[in-house]
Amino acid sequence: MIIYSKDVGQTEKAGAELAEKLGPGDFVALYGDLGAGKTAFVRGAASVLCPGAPVCSPTYAIMNVYGGKVPVYHLDLYRIDGDDDLYSTGYYDLPVGQSIVFCEWCEKCPEAIPDNAIKVFITRDGDGRRIEIADTCA
Ligand SMILES: Nc1ncnc2c1ncn2[C@@H]1O[C@H](COP(=O)(O)OP(=O)(O)OP(=O)(O)O)[C@@H](O)[C@H]1O
Numbered sequence: 001m002i003i004y005s006k007d008v009g010q011t012e013k014a015g016a017e018l019a020e021k022l023g024p025g026d027f028v029a030l031y032g033d034l035g036a037g038k039t040a041f042v043r044g045a046a047s048v049l050c051p052g053a054p055v056c057s058p059t060y061a062i063m064n065v066y067g068g069k070v071p072v073y074h075l076d077l078y079r080i081d082g083d084d085d086l087y088s089t090g091y092y093d094l095p096v097g098q099s100i101v102f103c104e105w106c107e108k109c110p111e112a113i114p115d116n117a118i119k120v121f122i123t124r125d126g127d128g129r130r131i132e133i134a135d136t137c138a
């Protein structure tokens, strides 16, 4: 599915619409440059899954967790340098099956992304954004 977003609100809405279909065990892998809108997309999703959660880019924290009916993990792999580094963050101990995971900068650790991840590619298209959602189950 491809969505064209004209502003940050439309990117948030695209995240919210995807969130309606998510449940425990879903891993959403986000791809796109600095400032593409990955965190905006997650903010929209979180407004459905865990309303009121203070969504911010976990670039330094690596991982945020938001309460909700189902725990929501928000990761950013931008600063991760290889698999040993990722291992030390606890990434491989995440309760993936019982939670919903959003992971920014998946291009940094391609081998660590589950095969069944829902992939979201965000690219700039002039002032807007092209959002491609590739669901392996679709
Ligand atoms: N159509 C759009 N969709 C999303 N963001 C937009 C759009 N147009 C402008 N923006 C702006 O682009 C920025 C996107 O920031 P955001 O933090 O979501 O990007 P990011 O991909 O998470 O970056 P990073 O790689 O640094 O984590 C915001 O400042 C937002 O206001």
Ligand SMILES: [Mg+2]
Pocket: 038, 039, 040, 057, 058, 076, 104
């Ligand atoms: Mg971000």
